Amino acid sequence: MDKPLFVHRSRYHSISKLLFWTLLFLGVIFFVFFRPPPAPDSSRRLLQDGPDWESRVIKSGRPKSVNNRRIVLVTGAAGFVGTHVSAALRRRGDGVVGLDNFNSYYDPSLKRARRALLERAGVFVVEGDINDAELLKKLFGLVKFTHVMHLAAQAGVRYAMENPASYVRSNIAGLVSVLEVCKSANPQPAIIWASSSSVYGLNTKSPFSEEDRTDQPSSLYAATKKAGEEIAHTYNHIYGLSITGLRFFTVYGPWGRPDMAYFFFTKDILKGKKITIFEGPDHTTVGRDFTYIDDIVKGCLAALDTAKKSTGTGGKKKGPAQLRVFNLGNTSPEPVGRLVDILEGLLRVKAKKVVLPMPANGDVLYTHANISLAQRELGYKPTTNLKTGLKKFVSWYLDYYGTGKKSAV
Numbered sequence: 001m002d003k004p005l006f007v008h009r010s011r012y013h014s015i016s017k018l019l020f021w022t023l024l025f026l027g028v029i030f031f032v033f034f035r036p037p038p039a040p041d042s043s044r045r046l047l048q049d050g051p052d053w054e055s056r057v058i059k060s061g062r063p064k065s066v067n068n069r070r071i072v073l074v075t076g077a078a079g080f081v082g083t084h085v086s087a088a089l090r091r092r093g094d095g096v097v098g099l100d101n102f103n104s105y106y107d108p109s110l111k112r113a114r115r116a117l118l119e120r121a122g123v124f125v126v127e128g129d130i131n132d133a134e135l136l137k138k139l140f141g142l143v144k145f146t147h148v149m150h151l152a153a154q155a156g157v158r159y160a161m162e163n164p165a166s167y168v169r170s171n172i173a174g175l176v177s178v179l180e181v182c183k184s185a186n187p188q189p190a191i192i193w194a195s196s197s198s199v200y201g202l203n204t205k206s207p208f209s210e211e212d213r214t215d216q217p218s219s220l221y222a223a224t225k226k227a228g229e230e231i232a233h234t235y236n237h238i239y240g241l242s243i244t245g246l247r248f249f250t251v252y253g254p255w256g257r258p259d260m261a262y263f264f265f266t267k268d269i270l271k272g273k274k275i276t277i278f279e280g281p282d283h284t285t286v287g288r289d290f291t292y293i294d295d296i297v298k299g300c301l302a303a304l305d306t307a308k309k310s311t312g313t314g315g316k317k318k319g320p321a322q323l324r325v326f327n328l329g330n331t332s333p334e335p336v337g338r339l340v341d342i343l344e345g346l347l348r349v350k351a352k353k354v355v356l357p358m359p360a361n362g363d364v365l366y367t368h369a370n371i372s373l374a375q376r377e378l379g380y381k382p383t384t385n386l387k388t389g390l391k392k393f394v395s396w397y398l399d400y401y402g403t404g405k406k407s408a409v
Contacts, residue, residue: 057124098115198218232245265339306378326374327369343394
């Protein structure tokens with residue numbers, strides 16, 4: 001007698017899942033152990049030597065008050081979220097040292113402008129790569145970090161189809177590199193790192209909860225973030241590292257990323273170019289849980305402030321350590337068409353819209369965060385609606401790019 005069809009499907013699903021994770025972790029092994037790291041630029045290496053460079057690192061890592069003992073290494077400090085988090089940490093008196101490689105995924109001049117902003121605030125951003133183990137060890141030798149805010153990553157869902165290796169290198173090998181230096185530190189720092197709402201992948205339950213399945217990634221980006229969560233669990237279990245993962249939901253705001261829809265829609269609307277709005281099957285709406293940057297920053301700081309100490313010393317675990325993951329979203333999903341309508345009003349320009357079916361590039365139709373866990377344990381409470389947040393973004397955009405226009409009140 002033939003076996004029921006569902007048995008075959010279940011077996012196929014299990015084999016497919018096993019094959020996926022096997023290939024992914026083989027890729028990690030290759031990139032971490034067999035691929036030689038890029039040789040640091042000679043001029044960059046010179047900048048990382050000498051008493052002046054070291055004194056800048058030490059000064060930046062010094063808290064403003066003797067009563068403040070938080071000293072934070074922020075990776076991806078010249079990125080969108082990294083800049084805002086670094087500035088907020090320094091404003092309240094924490095010692096903060098930034099690290100960023102200023103890659104060319106999007107215009108590096110925007111990242112350097114963010115760095116200038118941070119330097120005026122008293123944050124020194126070291127130019128270097130998270131995969132440079134020698135540099136990481138040097139920073140930890142100069143500064144006794146109590147926390148690491150690991151925000152460096154290769155972002156973007158669609159770019160993974162063009163340059164998949166960059167995601168494995170940054171999001172997996174880079175995370176391992178950071179965890180390696182942290183587990184060997186004495187004392188070990190607590191780690192807060194950026195996962196992503198993308199880990200929910202093909203999950204159809206809404207809103208997305210931390211307890212929902214995350215084993216069906218719809219993109220390589222999502223798969224690397226899911227792998228990161230599993231790697232974090234491993235380092236927590238073996239080495240006693242205190243680790244908190246934060247699943248961000250579509251962050252937007254001033255100093256944002258040019259590859260995000262709200263950013264390039266603004267640019268193209270002002271230039272009179274056509275913008276493409278995607279829709280799902282049968283003309284279903286594509287929606288996102290847009291979350292304003294200030295709300296995300298509050299969540300990041302709350303995660304850092306509630307993080308317990310790691311329990312290991314010099315790579316030796318001495319007891320169970322804290323392991324957490326939280327959704328940080330707005331809980332109010334908005335159709336992308338609504339985003340465009342608001343931008344049209346703020347820019348006082350009618351968009352030239354082209355509506356097309358969503359391509360098979362790894363994007364999902366809809367995101368919606370359940371933030372009850374973050375509310376309960378972090379006191380997280382987003383307060384900025386989409387119109388208010390976009391108004392602040394457009395005001396910044398028009399000022400930064402000098403368009404000569406003024407946004408509508």
